[in-house]
Amino acid sequence: MKFKSFLVASLVAITLSGCQTTSEQQDAKSVANVPLGVPLAPNYRNxxxxxxxxxxxxxxxxxxxxxxxxxxxxxxxxxxxxxxxxxxxxxxxxxxxxxDLASVYNFLGIHHTLAQDFGKAYEMFDAVLELDEEHQYAYLNRGIALYYGGRPELSSQDFEAFLSRSPSDAYRVLWLYLAQANVDPASAYQQLQANSQALNPDKWSTQLVQLYLGQVSETQFLAQISEGVGGQQQYLERLCEAYFYLAKLYQARGKQAVAVDFFKLALATNVYEFVEHKYARLELELFAGVKAG
Structure with missing residues (x-):
């Protein structure tokens, strides 16, 4: 998802060895047969x-x-x-x-979140909404800052405000679920089911929600990533999103080592503009106990 050369990328498979077991050591080897693409090269136009x-x-x-x-x-x-x-x-x-340039505070808030300076991040996003209360992505980004700052109830409120502006957006549905699941997993799942009714089944992003609901298997989900892809960049963007949300799914299941592998795969796409890429790095830093600079 964006915070906003035509090459057809092919699917290749990798096997990191081993079978999935209950041990952490075996979990680290359980990411297998996943689609890969050549990491996105910097856009020369940029x-x-x-x-x-x-x-x-x-x-x-x-x-x-x-x-x-x-x-x-x-x-x-x-x-x-x-x-x-x-x-x-x-x-x-x-x-x-x-x-008084609202967009600048929004970007600065993201950078403070990534640096784990959550108090400063909240200030930046508050400033955005004081200048422009209709700046909807400030709700997303403040919600993410609150989520990583350990305040899931407040985070859920921002994600609800963000979702209300576009109820058919699967990414908004997922972020709300991630926050609510930290408060009440059962209620969050019920809300995810309800919110999924507004999604377009023909959009690829809807499959992310279907994966979380158990309506498609991980194997089916990964096999369908390349369907309808128009080129290398779109393929890498899908991979970045797929790996991030798979990582969050495994993280919720207590399989942290598998989640780490998927976060690393999300980073390997080089889709720097996507929130999934940005926060995959933060997830890895939090897992390693690293305070970003």
Whole structure:
């Protein structure tokens, strides 16, 4: 899911060896026969745009507002190619030049979440909604920050607000479920079933919810990932999402080692713009007890 070269990627299989057992050591070997793709290469158009914005910022006389907008745009491009530190520098420059630019606070909030600085993240998302209460992705991102910050009840409220703006969005349904499951798993499952009624069965993302509901098996789910794919990028985007939500599913089952493998596979897609890629890294840091810098 986005926070928003045509090559047909082929399915290949890997076997990490071993069978799934109840032991943690055996769990680590249980990710097998999963589809893979060549990691997404940086978009050369984005790199050219970065160079162009840099040249304009260095050579042109612009108003403060124009500079802020260009720093925001360049920061988003840095983010899209995985240069998060440079992105954060540009977002901070933008907000200093134009303190009422809501989108900048949204991006800064994401970066604070990824750095596990949850208090600061909440402040950033609160600032977004003070400036623009209809900025719906601030509800998603604040909900994610609250989720990882250990406040699932408040997180659920934000995800409910986010879902209400698009009830047919499977990703919104899943994030709400993940938060609610940390409060009351049985009730969360019932709510997931109810919310699934609004989803379009023809959309690939609906299969993610069907997987959580047990309506499709993991084998069926993985086998269908490539159906209707238009090219390499879309295929890698699907893989990133599939691996992340499979990781969360195994995590909920107490199979942390399997979840870690799937989080690593999500990272290996290089789909930097997707929330699933961003938070797969955070999941791994939390598992390892690492405080992000």
């Amino acid at each position: 790199e050219i745009e970065i160079a162009r914005y840099t040249e304009v910022l260095q050579s042109s006389e612009m108003s403060t507002e124009q500079q802020a907008e260009l720093f925001l745009r360049r920061g988003r491009l840095y983010d899209s190619v995985g240069l998060s530190t440079l992105a954060r520098i540009d977002f901070n420059r933008a907000v200093k030049l134009k303190p």
